[in-house]
Amino acid sequence: xxxxxxxxxxxxxxxxxxxxxxxxxxxxxxxxxxxxxxxxxxxxxxxxxxxxxxxxxxxxxxxxxxxxxxxxxxxxxxxxxxxxxxxxxxxxxxxxxxxxxxxxxxxxxxxxxxxxxxxxxxxxxxxxxxxxxxxxxxxxxxxxxxxxxxxxxxxxxxxxxxxxxxxxxxxxxxxxxxxxxxxxxxxxxxxxxxxxxxxxxxxxxxxxxxxxxxxxxxxxxxxxxxxxxxxxxxxxxxxxxxxxxxxxxxxxxxxxxxxxxxxxxxxxxxxxxxxxxxxxxxxxxxxxxxx
Numbered sequence: 001x002x003x004x005x006x007x008x009x010x011x012x013x014x015x016x017x018x019x020x021x022x023x024x025x026x027x028x029x030x031x032x033x034x035x036x037x038x039x040x041x042x043x044x045x046x047x048x049x050x051x052x053x054x055x056x057x058x059x060x061x062x063x064x065x066x067x068x069x070x071x072x073x074x075x076x077x078x079x080x081x082x083x084x085x086x087x088x089x090x091x092x093x094x095x096x097x098x099x100x101x102x103x104x105x106x107x108x109x110x111x112x113x114x115x116x117x118x119x120x121x122x123x124x125x126x127x128x129x130x131x132x133x134x135x136x137x138x139x140x141x142x143x144x145x146x147x148x149x150x151x152x153x154x155x156x157x158x159x160x161x162x163x164x165x166x167x168x169x170x171x172x173x174x175x176x177x178x179x180x181x182x183x184x185x186x187x188x189x190x191x192x193x194x195x196x197x198x199x200x201x202x203x204x205x206x207x208x209x210x211x212x213x214x215x216x217x218x219x220x221x222x223x224x225x226x227x228x229x230x231x232x233x234x235x236x237x238x239x240x241x242x243x244x245x246x247x248x249x250x251x252x253x254x255x256x257x258x259x260x261x262x263x264x265x266x267x268x269x270x271x272x273x274x275x276x277x278x279x280x281x282x283x284x285x286x287x288x289x290x291x
Contacts, residue, residue: 077130
């Protein structure tokens, strides 16, 4: 629902909830120290000598570049896959096109590499889908020790090994297009949101809602009503309470209920001529339990 644009390294931030397909920058949850490399400025090849800036100055023809390895949390899992990756504003991976810059390897819940092929001179990205039996990243286990690395079960993550930072040493801004579920139906999202606040599916009537949710993300603590209000604006449907149920209807569909003409004006009903006081509750008060 809210915009996500900056890769962060914040402690205690909410793990985004994604439905459908949506790009997120992620939150860095683990990283190695930056590693300096001496590179011959004329050939671009890494020198076999010492590191630039340690114990003496590098030759005039040498320059120092840096690399780092990162673990980035994306969203609540499980997800199906990552379809695109942007490094700053540059698209470096697209599942529909061969990439020469990034290679994605999807890890199964047993830690086995699946699918996507590797090639030389590519940044290697390990994709963890966020299953309940997800295993820790083997590379970071080698760095920190096997007992010191979490599996981050239930959280979709990516591990980036030996990311080239160039001479600046700046970690770029990433965006990962996450596919949580292809063809997520709008009614499925509404049932899930209502269930989060204790409203069972038996109290819902979603007949006529056939839209597919392209994608949305909840990245802050908000009420379920706020999320549904945004979905109403995006998909042009309405919500009413009628016959003991919460009814969701497409605005282009048929009527939900009929109101007799005698009830449209006070004093017309001969059976009851006394006024009926009605207190309208603010819509936001109806949905106050946070998810």
